[in-house]
Amino acid sequence: MRKRAEQLPGLSAFVLACLLLPLGPYLAGQETEQKEPQVIHLFDGKSLDHFYTWLVDYHYDDPLRVFSVVDHVDGGPAIRVSGEVFGGLVTKEEYANYRLVVEYRWGLVTWKPRERRARDSGILLHCQGRDGNSRPDFNGPWMLSQECQIIEGGTGDFIMVGGYDEQGNRTVPSLTTTVRRDRDGEWVYAPDGMERRFQGGRINWFGRDPDWRDVLGFRGKQDVESPYGGWTRVEVICKGDTITNIVNGKVVNRAWNSSLTKGRILLQSEGAEIYFRRVDLYPL
Numbered sequence: 001m002r003k004r005a006e007q008l009p010g011l012s013a014f015v016l017a018c019l020l021l022p023l024g025p026y027l028a029g030q031e032t033e034q035k036e037p038q039v040i041h042l043f044d045g046k047s048l049d050h051f052y053t054w055l056v057d058y059h060y061d062d063p064l065r066v067f068s069v070v071d072h073v074d075g076g077p078a079i080r081v082s083g084e085v086f087g088g089l090v091t092k093e094e095y096a097n098y099r100l101v102v103e104y105r106w107g108l109v110t111w112k113p114r115e116r117r118a119r120d121s122g123i124l125l126h127c128q129g130r131d132g133n134s135r136p137d138f139n140g141p142w143m144l145s146q147e148c149q150i151i152e153g154g155t156g157d158f159i160m161v162g163g164y165d166e167q168g169n170r171t172v173p174s175l176t177t178t179v180r181r182d183r184d185g186e187w188v189y190a191p192d193g194m195e196r197r198f199q200g201g202r203i204n205w206f207g208r209d210p211d212w213r214d215v216l217g218f219r220g221k222q223d224v225e226s227p228y229g230g231w232t233r234v235e236v237i238c239k240g241d242t243i244t245n246i247v248n249g250k251v252v253n254r255a256w257n258s259s260l261t262k263g264r265i266l267l268q269s270e271g272a273e274i275y276f277r278r279v280d281l282y283p284l
Contacts, residue, residue, distance in 0.1 A: 107273025114271030
């Protein structure tokens with residue numbers, strides 16, 4: 001007993017010293033350095049250097065300035081997409097396994113054939129193949145990809161965008177998720193729904209209004225997108241074969257077993273003026 005009692009003070013001092021070691025910087029009034037997460041600013045606030053442009057008929061030319069950088073939109077720089085011609089801003093590099101953060105708001109201008117329809121755009125993920133391959137003549141606006149839809153009333157929908165190869169063969173991407181049918185028989189994401197494999201088509205976000213109409217300014221009862229004039233934050237997490245769509249902090253759609261897991265990223269021009277003030281990619 002005496003031996004144990006004699007050893008106890010030494011042991012207590014050792015344990016106390018170990019406990020105090022990690023606290024040293026804080027006890028001295030110092031702060032540990034916090035590393036910023038790695039980020040690729042696809043929009044640097046000044047240029048479109050991370051992108052190239054693609055437009056129906058004009059291809060790599062942009063004579064109408066569909067895509068530009070403006071200095072002041074609500075106090076800061078932004079990418080302006082006029083929407084006048086269908087096409088997109090396409091990243092020069094391919095990406096996989098990332099979290100993409102985009103902040104957008106709608107402008108005033110709309111164009112034929114959608115001048116009286118819901119404002120429409122989108123983020124195409126894992127774009128593959130030749131530019132314009134959504135049509136067999138390669139004069140389409142899109143590419144083979146998985147789309148996170150941006151549209152009034154439907155932001156966060158999945159659309160599986162098919163594409164053609166040089167031999168004229170069409171490929172349609174696929175996804176697996178859990179769904180239910182709404183009143184009109186459309187498939188809607190439901191975390192507790194039945195698991196189903198989709199090849200092509202659309203998977204609506206969980207709260208899409210069954211009374212949705214393709215009319216300018218539409219807003220549904222459960223819409224998560226900010227009201228017109230406000231900025232909406234969209235996060236898309238692409239991890240392996242899983243894609244998760246988050247709108248203003250709320251998970252609105254999620255799918256896995258994607259047949260596409262890497263590729264370019266495309267911001268759509270689709271008949272409505274839209275501004276993007278943030279396009280940041282965080283590698284996972």
